Amino acid sequence: MKYWLIKSEPDVFGIEDLKKAQVEPWDGIRNYQARNFMRDEMEIGDLALFYHSNTKPPGVCGVARVASRPYPDPTQFDEKSKYYDPKSKEEEPRWCLLDFEFVAEMPNYVSLDDLKAEAEGKLEGMLVLRRGNRLSITPVEKKHFNHVLKMGGLAAKDVS
DNA sequence: GCCAACGTTGGC
DNA sequence: GCCAACGTTGGC
Secondary structure: OOEEEEEEOHHHHOHHHHHHHOEEEOOOOOOHHHHHHHHHHOOOOOEEEEEEOOOOOOEEEEEEEEOOOOEEOHHHHOOOOOOOOOOOEOOEOOOEEOEEEEEEEEEEEEEHHHHHOOOOOOOOOOHHHOOOOOOOEEEEOHHHHHHHHHHOOOOHHHHO
C-alpha cells in the first residue's frame, strides 16, 4: 500500500465537499507527473493526505482513499469544461483520473507551518515541504504519513 | 495582488 | 534539441 498527498483548493473542492459526496472523481489533473502517479502507481485502498492549498492557512485537513482504477477524465472531451483539451482524442485519451473516497477529517488541522516546524525532524524530506513544489499529487513516505496523521489527531485505526 | 518556481509550447 | 516566451501554481 502506498501513501500520497493530494492538493485541492477548498473554494473549489474541500474536505467538506468530499465528506458530503463521499466519493469523487478527481478530475482536472493536467500535469504529466501527477497523471502518471494516478495511472501507474495508485492502487485501490491507497491512502492520501487531503491538503488545502491556496487558502489561509494552507495545510492538511483530512484523509482520502483511492476508490477506483484509473479511467479517462471525461472533462478533457468537454468543450465547455475549463479542463477541455482539444489535443486529446477519444481513442487515445491524454488524461486520466480515479475516484477518491472520504475517510476522515482531522480533528486538528495541520497547517503548513506545523509541517514546516518538523521539516528537519520527523518530516525531513517530505516533498510538499520542498521549495517551489507545485505538484498537486505527491507520494508520501509511510513514516511521514503516520506522523502527519498523529499531528492531526488521528490514529491508524481511524483510517483503516 | 505579487512573484518565484517550474512546466509547456513552439520557433528555429 | 535548445531556449525564450508564456501560463499556472501556490505561498505570502
